[in-house]
Amino acid sequence: MRRIYLDNAATSFPKPDAVYDAIDRYNRQVGASERGNYASGTQATAAVRGCRSRLARLFGIESQADRLIFTHNGTDSLNIALHGLLAAGDHVVTSALEHNSVVRPLHELKLRHGVETTVVDADATGRVDPAVFARALRPSTKLVVLVHASNVTGAVLPIAEVGEIARRAGVLFLVDAAQTAGQLPINLGDLPVDVLACPGHKGLLGPLGTGVLYVGPDASERMASFRQGGTGTESEDEMQPAALPYKYESGNNNVPGIAGLEAGAAWLLERDIASVHQHEKQLVERLLSGLAGLAGVRLYGPAAGADRVGVVSLTIDGFDPHELAGILNQSFGIEVRAGLHCAPGAHRSIGTFESGGTLRISTGPFTTADEIDATLDALRQIAGST
Ligand SMILES: Cc1ncc(COP(=O)(O)O)c(C=O)c1O
Numbered sequence: 001m002r003r004i005y006l007d008n009a010a011t012s013f014p015k016p017d018a019v020y021d022a023i024d025r026y027n028r029q030v031g032a033s034e035r036g037n038y039a040s041g042t043q044a045t046a047a048v049r050g051c052r053s054r055l056a057r058l059f060g061i062e063s064q065a066d067r068l069i070f071t072h073n074g075t076d077s078l079n080i081a082l083h084g085l086l087a088a089g090d091h092v093v094t095s096a097l098e099h100n101s102v103v104r105p106l107h108e109l110k111l112r113h114g115v116e117t118t119v120v121d122a123d124a125t126g127r128v129d130p131a132v133f134a135r136a137l138r139p140s141t142k143l144v145v146l147v148h149a150s151n152v153t154g155a156v157l158p159i160a161e162v163g164e165i166a167r168r169a170g171v172l173f174l175v176d177a178a179q180t181a182g183q184l185p186i187n188l189g190d191l192p193v194d195v196l197a198c199p200g201h202k203g204l205l206g207p208l209g210t211g212v213l214y215v216g217p218d219a220s221e222r223m224a225s226f227r228q229g230g231t232g233t234e235s236e237d238e239m240q241p242a243a244l245p246y247k248y249e250s251g252n253n254n255v256p257g258i259a260g261l262e263a264g265a266a267w268l269l270e271r272d273i274a275s276v277h278q279h280e281k282q283l284v285e286r287l288l289s290g291l292a293g294l295a296g297v298r299l300y301g302p303a304a305g306a307d308r309v310g311v312v313s314l315t316i317d318g319f320d321p322h323e324l325a326g327i328l329n330q331s332f333g334i335e336v337r338a339g340l341h342c343a344p345g346a347h348r349s350i351g352t353f354e355s356g357g358t359l360r361i362s363t364g365p366f367t368t369a370d371e372i373d374a375t376l377d378a379l380r381q382i383a384g385s386t
Contacts, residue, residue: 153301
């Protein structure tokens, strides 16, 4: 039985060969940590600098590479931002579609410091109305947080409109780009986004254990450093350096991972993110049209043709989503995710919370039409067996 991996929303697989090669080369031939005053140490420093500058090109901020901070994953990036930006007395506006990597830090901040949160509802197709964000702002609002695309429905959310609303009100805007970085073109030079958090291991095609945080000029003024430690700079001073990236980046980086992430970014720059998006959009449309009208199959999220990333959520009447994922795995070799996908609010919005969530199929740049057809065939067999 061949393996068909369709859980790219969790982490992308496979990665470009160049990613594996870069990690292997780093581990076998360099192996040193950054800042060492010898040849391999210099190579390590150059690898980290090289990755930062490629990512800066990818995000349209070539001259501001030091505003990109390396982290462990998307969750780490979001925690650094949320805990660094919010304090007692602050108010936040966010959406019902957020991942627990936003929901739980905000809950913790409420328990620790009384930070208040207003949650903007999504409609039954998982869309939010920017006007509701405007109405939710208060004099004490310090931050608006919005996921760029839902990891449950795949719907792309209106970050430019919501960002404008925040900017006009003098409120910082944090975007969770976990499902869009590397999948949709994102130009931070143009967008009204102050902070952007993303994993390095999903659409950016780096290995697990990598993450990125963009901290814009207004945000770095106001965002406290979340963790402190060695930076190899100003070592005589007990105070964490104010310069970027060191204000938010301490200790040894995951340099082998960053070397892999650089290769992922290079692959995306060469291939062009718009063409990767086009490829995945075609696969999603193929999946949606193959499922349309199939008895017992329910699809969630935006209709075919809408702006979305490579994520499709569905249920089949008579099956628990986990049972469905188990059958796909055991009988067909298809690896997909089932359940709430760490985003309970999204399931409350689309009406799948009480019934155990959805089955989520998510594509990557190397997913083929043939794999989608095999998945459609399996789902037809399962739906027809009830
Ligand atoms: C929307 C969203 N935000 C945040 C995260 C967290 O990213 P990571 O798994 O890299 O911590 C995910 C990943 O599942 C996600 O889908």
